Amino acid sequence: MSITEQRPIISKLEKQELFRFLAEGRRVDGRSLLQYRNLSVQLGYIEKAEGSALVELGNTKVLAAVKVGVALPFADTPNEGILIVNAELVPLASPVFEPGPPSEESISLARYVDRSIRESKTIDLSSLCIVPGRSVYSLYIDLYILDYDGNLIDASVIASVNALSTTMLPKYSLEGQNIKKLDEYFKLELKDYPVSLTYAFFGDKYVVDPCLNEEYASDFTVSMTVKSDDRFCAIQKNGGGMLSPRSFLDLLEKSITLGKELRRVAYSQIVKK
Amino acid sequence: MGEKISLFKEDGRRTDGRALDELRPIKIKVGVLSNAQGSAYIEQGKNKILAAVYGPKEALPKHISLPDRCILRCRYHMAPFSTPERKNPAPSRREIELSMILRNALESLVMTSLFPRTVIDIFIEVLQADGGTRCAGLTAAVLALADAGIPLKGLAAACAVGKAEGKVIVDLNDLEDKYGEADMPIAYNPTLDGITLLQMDGIMSKEEIEQALSLAITATQKIHKMQVDALKERFSFSRREV
Numbered sequence: 001m002s003i004t005e006q007r008p009i010i011s012k013l014e015k016q017e018l019f020r021f022l023a024e025g026r027r028v029d030g031r032s033l034l035q036y037r038n039l040s041v042q043l044g045y046i047e048k049a050e051g052s053a054l055v056e057l058g059n060t061k062v063l064a065a066v067k068v069g070v071a072l073p074f075a076d077t078p079n080e081g082i083l084i085v086n087a088e089l090v091p092l093a094s095p096v097f098e099p100g101p102p103s104e105e106s107i108s109l110a111r112y113v114d115r116s117i118r119e120s121k122t123i124d125l126s127s128l129c130i131v132p133g134r135s136v137y138s139l140y141i142d143l144y145i146l147d148y149d150g151n152l153i154d155a156s157v158i159a160s161v162n163a164l165s166t167t168m169l170p171k172y173s174l175e176g177q178n179i180k181k182l183d184e185y186f187k188l189e190l191k192d193y194p195v196s197l198t199y200a201f202f203g204d205k206y207v208v209d210p211c212l213n214e215e216y217a218s219d220f221t222v223s224m225t226v227k228s229d230d231r232f233c234a235i236q237k238n239g240g241g242m243l244s245p246r247s248f249l250d251l252l253e254k255s256i257t258l259g260k261e262l263r264r265v266a267y268s269q270i271v272k273k
Numbered sequence: 274m275g276e277k278i279s280l281f282k283e284d285g286r287r288t289d290g291r292a293l294d295e296l297r298p299i300k301i302k303v304g305v306l307s308n309a310q311g312s313a314y315i316e317q318g319k320n321k322i323l324a325a326v327y328g329p330k331e332a333l334p335k336h337i338s339l340p341d342r343c344i345l346r347c348r349y350h351m352a353p354f355s356t357p358e359r360k361n362p363a364p365s366r367r368e369i370e371l372s373m374i375l376r377n378a379l380e381s382l383v384m385t386s387l388f389p390r391t392v393i394d395i396f397i398e399v400l401q402a403d404g405g406t407r408c409a410g411l412t413a414a415v416l417a418l419a420d421a422g423i424p425l426k427g428l429a430a431a432c433a434v435g436k437a438e439g440k441v442i443v444d445l446n447d448l449e450d451k452y453g454e455a456d457m458p459i460a461y462n463p464t465l466d467g468i469t470l471l472q473m474d475g476i477m478s479k480e481e482i483e484q485a486l487s488l489a490i491t492a493t494q495k496i497h498k499m500q501v502d503a504l505k506e507r508f509s510f511s512r513r514e515v
Contacts, residue, residue, distance in 0.1 A: 001394075002372035003337060004344035004380065104373045107366045115474045220377070222471070232482060235457070235473035240380035242467025245486060252479045 002104055008096060010216050018217050022205050029058075029211060034258060036209045039265055041158065043166050051167030051188065055159040058211060059149035061093075064141055064159035066167045070130065070179070071138040081128025082138040085114040087145065087156065094148035110143065112196075112236055113156050116225040117141075119233040120194040122161060127189070130172050135179055137169060139188075150212040153223045157196040158266040165190050165270040193271060194233060195262045197255045198223040201241065206251075208258060222251060226259035278452045280437040287437075288448055289318070294488050296432070296444045301413070301499055303420045303507035311421025313503070315413040318446055319403035324413035326421040329391035337392070342385035344392050347376035349410055351399040371407050378411055378431075378460050378470035384424040393423065404447035405433040408458050411470060416500055420507065429469045430496035431460035434485040436477055441484045443492045457485055461493040 014028075021028055031037070037058035046052040051066035071082055087110040089097040102110075117123065128137040141163065143156050167188040172179040200210035200218035207214060215221065220239030227233050232252070237243055263271075280288060291297070297318035306312035309325035316322075332338035349371040353362045364372075379395060395417065397410040408431035415428050433445045437453035450456055455475025461468055477485065 001346045001348045002369070002376040003346050004339070004376070006337075006339070104369050108370045108373060111366060111370050119474050119476060220381075224473075227476070231476050231478045232473065233476050235471060236374075237468070237471040238374075238377065240377050240469075242381050242462060242465060242469055243471060244466055245461075245468060245490065248468060248471070248486065249483060252482055256479065 007216050010213055014213060015217050018214065019202065022202055022207070027207060028213070033205070033207045034254065036258075036262060036265075037211070039158070041162050041266065041269060043162060043269055050169065051163045051165070053159050053162035053166065055155050055162065057151060057155040057158075057209070059147055060151060060155050061145075061147035062152065062155040062159045063144040063146055064156065064163040065144070066163050067140045067142065068167065068169055069138045069140070070135050070172070073129070073133065073136040077125070078133040079129045079136075080125040081123075081136045083114070083118060083123065083125060083141070084138065085110045085117070085141045085143070085160070087113070087143040089145050089148075093145045097145070097148065108238070109152055109156060112153055112223065112234060113141070113143065113160055115234040116157050116194050116196055117160060117164070120192045120225065120227045122190055122192045122194060123164060123188065124191055128169075130179055131174065135172070139164075139167070148212065150210050150215045151198050154196045154198050154209060157194060157225060161190070161193060161267065162270060164188055165267075190270070193228050193263055193267045194225050195259050195266055196223050196225040196234070197258055197262065199251060201243065201247070204244070204247065206247065208254075222248075224251060224255050226255050228263065230256045230259070278448070280449055280452060281440075287442065289446060293440055294443045294491070296492055296495060297446065299496065299499055301416065301503040303416050303503045309417070309421070311417040311419065311423070313413040313416035313420060315409050317403075317405065317409040317444070319401055320399070320406055320409045321401040322406060322410050322413050323398045323400060324410065324417040325396045326393060326414075326417040326423070328393035328421075329388040329423070332390055332392040338390045341389055343383070343388035343390070345376050345380055345383065345385070345395060346392055347372050347379065347395045347397070347414075349375050349397045349399075349407065351402055351406070355399050355402040374470060374472065375407060375411055375414065378429065379414060379418065381467070381469045382415065382425045382427065382429055382462070383418065384426060387424055393418075402447070404445050404450035405458070407431070407470075408433050408460065411460050412496055412500065416503060419504055427462045427464040428497060428500050429460045429462040430493040430500055431458060431470060432489055432492040432496060433458040434489040434492070435475065436481060436485070441481055441488060443488050455481075457482070457489070459486070459489040459493065461490055463490075463494050463497050
């Protein structure tokens, strides 16, 4: 059952400041309303994983690692590789993350990242088939949230795409009925570079890339993932409150502009010039 | 993937004979369960969904309660026999996500500050699934809340819009949901002009989303009328008795 979340209380003073600043078109950390935090990406952070990336978005830290295996394909897609996204809200990242089975927040985060990558066709799953109907590559993206200061969704999408771009897959040869792993590797090819943009709403005002305090003080957030061709592949409103259709249309417009900018920064190391 | 599945007939109509912006037949009944404080049943196409509301009641254990408002607990669940292949009755990751998304949508409607320290339980049980279950489930859950006499800021009706073979369509059925290019469930409150539930997966351009949104608003307004009629039918009986 999904239960109303108990948000940690942010002090009245902090909240007042936040709203006073918003009314003046500013934010407490000095950003403008539609300004992203500093973003840094470190590729290949985990050597034992076939692909990995550590993303720091302000104080939010997300580590994404890709593990590759061989699996039986799903019955309805016998010629396609398997992509599975999992998110761990690691307890060391925040006092609000508790050990135990995955929370609805982590499930929803993983599913959103999954949609962003799957629907944008960032990876061509049909290129990950070894023996049709029998053996396909399985790609597990594990998202590790290491420090939590809001906007996990955007950071996780960026971390996943960067990790995928570094992924090396082992080659297999067919020997009779069996497949044999060779000591050769090939690079996973990316077909798209999606970015997600998350907005936090305060009444009719909104900010992009909310930090944790802004998330807590907001009515709700809206995330949208934009592909390289400016089309959208995932949208989700999280939290109560009502979004006006007018604002929704504004967000679409803004996301295309902001998406271009963010894509340039987020994938500067991996996009072929 | 089904390679040869066509989602349109030669006359341009959809597989079930509908026009692009046409809803499936909808049947709504309020007050269908005896134990629940409020309940509703909806049929939308082949969807058959029950919603029930218990509460407001004391929130136990106490630490889950909030001092200034009531909390909501929501469970969206699909029956094992609701889909072509038997569905494991244990909650899937999808059901966990949808329970949260639906709770969020309902939370924006309930006047929670009227019932501090209490809990309202909302159960949505999909008996038969035919695409658009979260939307039909929400339409029913809102009515179950109203039936329970819980003060709401307004009703919200939900409907999926999306894209199939390049055309923007309303109220996707199972086939269109599976083989179409995009699916965007939306719940909308016409009196406050607010979207309470919004998701999208698949691929749509900005222009297509704009078109889909305006179709969704029209469609949800139609469903909203049916919601009002269903509530009137439920309560006209008790008025006659008084």
